[in-house]
Amino acid sequence: MTVQYRSGLRAAITGVHGHVPDYVLSNAELAALVDTSDDWITERTGIRERRILKGEGLGTSHMAAEAVQGLLDKSDTKVEDIDLLICATTTPDMVFPSTANLVCEMVGIRNIGSFDVQAACSGFVYALTIASQFIETGRCRKVVVVGADKMSSIIDYTDRATCVLFGDGAGAVLVEPSSNGYGIVDTLIRSDGSGAPHLHQKAGGSRMPPTAETVAKRLHYVHQEGAAVYKFAVARMAEVGAEIMMRNQLSAATVDWLVPHQANRRIIEATAERMGLPMDRVMMTIQKFGNTTAATIPLSLWDYEPKLKKGDRLVMAAFGGGFTWGGAYLTWAYGANGAMQQRVNEIRVPAE
Ligand code: ACO
Numbered sequence: 443m444t445v446q447y448r449s450g451l452r453a454a455i456t457g458v459h460g461h462v463p464d465y466v467l468s469n470a471e472l473a474a475l476v477d478t479s480d481d482w483i484t485e486r487t488g489i490r491e492r493r494i495l496k497g498e499g500l501g502t503s504h505m506a507a508e509a510v511q512g513l514l515d516k517s518d519t520k521v522e523d524i525d526l527l528i529c530a531t532t533t534p535d536m537v538f539p540s541t542a543n544l545v546c547e548m549v550g551i552r553n554i555g556s557f558d559v560q561a562a563c564s565g566f567v568y569a570l571t572i573a574s575q576f577i578e579t580g581r582c583r584k585v586v587v588v589g590a591d592k593m594s595s596i597i598d599y600t601d602r603a604t605c606v607l608f609g610d611g612a613g614a615v616l617v618e619p620s621s622n623g624y625g626i627v628d629t630l631i632r633s634d635g636s637g638a639p640h641l642h643q644k645a646g647g648s649r650m651p652p653t654a655e656t657v658a659k660r661l662h663y664v665h666q667e668g669a670a671v672y673k674f675a676v677a678r679m680a681e682v683g684a685e686i687m688m689r690n691q692l693s694a695a696t697v698d699w700l701v702p703h704q705a706n707r708r709i710i711e712a713t714a715e716r717m718g719l720p721m722d723r724v725m726m727t728i729q730k731f732g733n734t735t736a737a738t739i740p741l742s743l744w745d746y747e748p749k750l751k752k753g754d755r756l757v758m759a760a761f762g763g764g765f766t767w768g769g770a771y772l773t774w775a776y777g778a779n780g781a782m783q784q785r786v787n788e789i790r791v792p793a794e
Pocket of ligand 1: 477478479482483486487562563564602603604606641667668669670671672675705706709733735761762763
């Protein structure tokens with residue numbers, strides 16, 4: 443790991459990859475489990491299906507490792523060249539060690555710093571913010587940021603108000619110094635702990651350790667007061683998008699893509715409207731993946747990667763449990779044409 447500070451470096455996303463499990467949980471299947479319908483879910487949330495990780499002993503790390511391995515292969519990056527791995531997750535495999543530690547072991551990355559970031563649905567923006575500082579200071583040259591969640595592990599499939607919303611998945615990005623000027627320009631992260639009563643998991647932590655009673659009372663599942671969270675989510679997502687635009691002198695005409703957290707299509711539409719953006723410049727993956735918490739933004743980047751052009755201006759906006767929220771402004775550092783390796787070589791700063 444480089445320990446010398448170098449000023450003037452800009453961090454850039456130089457690769458993205460995702461992983462979603464094979465199993466597709468459709469609205470029709472959910473309607474057979476709880477009192478809901480395809481029409482209600484589609485109209486109120488925009489979700490048509492979501493992916494669910496099945497298989498004994500498979501946790502969040504499985505999907506995260508698949509995404510990271512794919513990213514390393516695709517960008518022709520050697521495991522020994524990675525300086526830091528950050529995993530954003532709310533559904534770690536275990537209380538400890540961190541899922542980041544487990545992912546490193548699974549893909550063969552050793553002797554580097556790795557840790558988890560817990561900021562619920564804002565986790566990826568938080569982790570990207572941290573990664574960018576390590577690059578900008580010259581401390582690291584290659585940082586992997588993976589957002590991954592197995593939400594099905596904490597969802598009550600008898601609660602129609604939450605079980606229709608969430609899915610499982612992982613998305614990973616490689617962050618490196620950019621030499622072409624494109625990359626992460628600005629990030630902001632915010633929190634308000636008074637939001638905890640509206641969105642949390644009651645048991646399983648140190649305040650209420652697991653017991654037979656907590657399990658019987660179904661306290662290990664997501665507790666969400668949907669309407670209250672919706673109100674905050676709409677306000678904060680729109681605010682953060684507008685603030686990032688104002689801080690960076692952006693207008694609706696100069697933003698190429700909004701990359702919003704995917705919690706509800708109506709929240710995304712309200713955010714886009716406040717920013718003055720038409721929906722054809724808004725990344726939308728909620729219809730096929732649902733809310734995958736820390737994975738929604740990197741999965742959206744992965745899904746839209748073929749459409750992205752070098753220099754495209756992207757604004758990210760996220761909101762989640764905590765409450766937490768955050769935003770980022772970046773310019774996309776590579777184009778869709780040509781082999782991944784060519785793109786990476788083009789934007790990498792030569793090693794000293
Ligand atoms: N099917 C049918 N009816 C339902 C369902 C369902 N799946 N879920 C709720 N309803 C009912 C409710 O029971 C209620 O019925 P009632 O009027 O008889 O009491 C009615 O629909 C309306 O309920 P609302 O909660 O007001 O429904 P709303 O339109 O607000 O949609 C939703 C609910 C989708 C949860 C919405 O509130 C939402 O998206 N909230 C924000 C989610 C979010 O952004 N979370 C943050 C990120 S997640 C994280 O950080 C982990």
